Amino acid sequence: MNLEGYVACICEGSAEQAVMDILLEEEKLIFSEEKLLTGEIIRCRKAKSFERKYLRKGFKEKITILRILDSRREKFNLSKAYIDKIKVIDIITAPEIEMLIIMNEDKYDAFKSSKMKPSEFCKIKLKYDSVKSYEFVKDYFSDVDQLINSINEYKRVSKIRKGEYTLSDLISV
Numbered sequence: 001m002n003l004e005g006y007v008a009c010i011c012e013g014s015a016e017q018a019v020m021d022i023l024l025e026e027e028k029l030i031f032s033e034e035k036l037l038t039g040e041i042i043r044c045r046k047a048k049s050f051e052r053k054y055l056r057k058g059f060k061e062k063i064t065i066l067r068i069l070d071s072r073r074e075k076f077n078l079s080k081a082y083i084d085k086i087k088v089i090d091i092i093t094a095p096e097i098e099m100l101i102i103m104n105e106d107k108y109d110a111f112k113s114s115k116m117k118p119s120e121f122c123k124i125k126l127k128y129d130s131v132k133s134y135e136f137v138k139d140y141f142s143d144v145d146q147l148i149n150s151i152n153e154y155k156r157v158s159k160i161r162k163g164e165y166t167l168s169d170l171i172s173v
Contacts, residue, residue, distance in 0.1 A: 005061035012069040018137035
């Protein structure tokens, strides 16, 4: 994956942000905090809001936007003025980021046969009430190696579409 210029890492939810913050703090990503457009992970889903808040500062370098999200259909349409300056890469966590907890708990087979959404499975079967909260995820994956193992294991069992990127593509070796 080629990251040009600054990196804007945008997460759709607090669980995704916690995962990215852990990897960033532990220097396990293919980019450093110094390369980040704002020096931190961004929470912003709408292209127009992102433009207004971050792009009207006149950057000379190109910007790569990494969108960490579970939806393959969610669009991020920037104004034509930014087409040559911005590269957008979607990092797909489908069906949900909570799959990392299921993988860490070694409950993938039980999850598959449950017919539940990952967040429901975590709440009902694993008894983790706050599974979508930043604090829970940050605490749960306080061991970055467990997080990386869960990311890699999830990639191993997933059917990743051609040309699609996952969290494992962002981890430095």
